[in-house]
Amino acid sequence: MKGDLLNSDTIIAPITSLNGGSVHVVRISGKNAIPFTNRYFSKDISESPGNRFFYGQLVNEQNKHLDDVVVYVYRKPHSYTGEDVVEISCHANILITEKILGLFIRQGCRYAEPGEFTKRAFLNGKIDLVQAESVAALIAAKSDQALENALNQLEGQFSKELKGIRENIIKVLSLLELNLDFAEEDIEVIDDSEILRLLKTTEKKVSEFLKSYSKGRLLQNGVKVLITGKPNVGKSSLMNTLLEKDRVLVSEIPGTTRDVIHDEIYLDNILVKFLDTAGIRYSGDYLEQEGVKRAKKLYKEADIILMVFDVSEPFTEEDQYLLQIAKQYSGKIIFVGNKIDLGKSPQNAEVVDHNWVEISAKKKKNIAKIKEAIKRKIHLTSKNELFINNERQYKKLKEIKKAVKNARKALKEQIGHEFVSMELRQVIDILSELTGEVTNEDILNNIFSQFCIGK
Numbered sequence: 001m002k003g004d005l006l007n008s009d010t011i012i013a014p015i016t017s018l019n020g021g022s023v024h025v026v027r028i029s030g031k032n033a034i035p036f037t038n039r040y041f042s043k044d045i046s047e048s049p050g051n052r053f054f055y056g057q058l059v060n061e062q063n064k065h066l067d068d069v070v071v072y073v074y075r076k077p078h079s080y081t082g083e084d085v086v087e088i089s090c091h092a093n094i095l096i097t098e099k100i101l102g103l104f105i106r107q108g109c110r111y112a113e114p115g116e117f118t119k120r121a122f123l124n125g126k127i128d129l130v131q132a133e134s135v136a137a138l139i140a141a142k143s144d145q146a147l148e149n150a151l152n153q154l155e156g157q158f159s160k161e162l163k164g165i166r167e168n169i170i171k172v173l174s175l176l177e178l179n180l181d182f183a184e185e186d187i188e189v190i191d192d193s194e195i196l197r198l199l200k201t202t203e204k205k206v207s208e209f210l211k212s213y214s215k216g217r218l219l220q221n222g223v224k225v226l227i228t229g230k231p232n233v234g235k236s237s238l239m240n241t242l243l244e245k246d247r248v249l250v251s252e253i254p255g256t257t258r259d260v261i262h263d264e265i266y267l268d269n270i271l272v273k274f275l276d277t278a279g280i281r282y283s284g285d286y287l288e289q290e291g292v293k294r295a296k297k298l299y300k301e302a303d304i305i306l307m308v309f310d311v312s313e314p315f316t317e318e319d320q321y322l323l324q325i326a327k328q329y330s331g332k333i334i335f336v337g338n339k340i341d342l343g344k345s346p347q348n349a350e351v352v353d354h355n356w357v358e359i360s361a362k363k364k365k366n367i368a369k370i371k372e373a374i375k376r377k378i379h380l381t382s383k384n385e386l387f388i389n390n391e392r393q394y395k396k397l398k399e400i401k402k403a404v405k406n407a408r409k410a411l412k413e414q415i416g417h418e419f420v421s422m423e424l425r426q427v428i429d430i431l432s433e434l435t436g437e438v439t440n441e442d443i444l445n446n447i448f449s450q451f452c453i454g455k
Contacts, residue, residue, distance in 0.1 A: 357369050
């Protein structure tokens with residue numbers, strides 16, 4: 001199946017950034033990688049056994065010197081793609097790199113599509129589909145834990161877990177088939193309680209991965225923290241203080257911020273994206289109303305909401321309105337009482353309790369407490385815990401959990417072992433789709449199109 005999807009042509013692309021640096025690296029993969037390079041390189045690499053560096057000159061068709069380069073030769077299957085591969089390191093000048101690319105394309109190479117080197121690694125059996133997806137996750141990781149998790153997946157740890165689930169399901173299927181074979185002789189190879197135990201173990205493992213998805217997404221993509229409140233409560237001052245720089249215009253005039261402004265910092269090596277919004281209030285101003293609409297939309301999209309109030313003044317109708325809104329998002333709200341340097345209004349005592357973080361953004365007081373509150377909301381996973389952050393994998397695991405639950409239900413209700421077997425065969429099929437043992441070109445194209453060129 002995989003072989004049918006594999007192109008036989010030779011592909012080329014830069015695998016390093018073309019912006020800055022001192023060296024550019026161009027990768028060529030396919031059956032003509034070595035012959036094409038040998039044609040225009042000053043050293044003979046045609047008989048190289050692989051895993052060898054060569055230093056020499058690269059010339060064009062007119063024997064004009066293009067650059068002094070370092071060539072590294074890989075022989076299949078001992079390369080990233082599983083094919084013959086040549087990597088050319090040249091000086092980091094875009095003109096030189098373009099001339100090298102042009103030379104090889106004129107010889108018959110094709111410019112690689114996004115993710116095509118990794119796609120070939122998958123199709124040639126070097127990695128499975130889960131490992132292939134971890135390459136993109138590795139490049140995009142926005143935290144130390146996401147980086148470590150992607151490396152663990154690339155090394156095959158998640159694939160090993162899936163293999164264990166598969167083996168467990170196959171064991172259950174085998175026992176069910178034996179029970180069906182001996183049903184007429186009234187011999188029970190294994191009782192249903194043992195099968196239920198095995199299925200429960202499988203469902204628990206799948207549920208653990210599903211539960212890790214939301215936190216995994218935060219660790220992979222960064223945490224969106226929305227700073228909101230009515231006008232002039234100090235949202236912009238708070239954002240500037242959190243960022244430790246003047247990023248947002250601060251004014252005594254209410255409603256100065258009329259758009260969504262964002263910036264980023266790292267907390268414990270996790271990317272945190274702060275968004276400062278227009279103040280929430282009743283207003284006839286069209287621009288401000290549009291800003292408020294966008295702010296409400298961001299409430300749903302945000303991972304954490306810092307809802308800021310001026311506790312030096314008695315709460316107004318607008319404050320009460322915000323407190324009502326907060327009830328809809330209670331799981332991700334952090335209440336912030338600002339301007340404590342001006343004193344605290346006793347009229348707010350019933351509302352402002354120990355769950356609030358009381359600060360002075362202007363005086364930079366208790367800012368560390370907000371950062372700690374954010375970290376508690378993120379609720380980091382254990383350093384060694386394997387988690388998922390890939391939507392395709394999440395959806396497939398949900399399908400697996402549903403099928404396993406259906407199998408358990410059929411077993412408990414004694415509908416018949418053949419119906420249990422039917423559900424479990426579906427689990428095997430889904431696992432095969434998850435790891436890429438069974439797939440189609442459209443699915444692969446969709447996955448690898450999200451990679452960048454050269455990966």
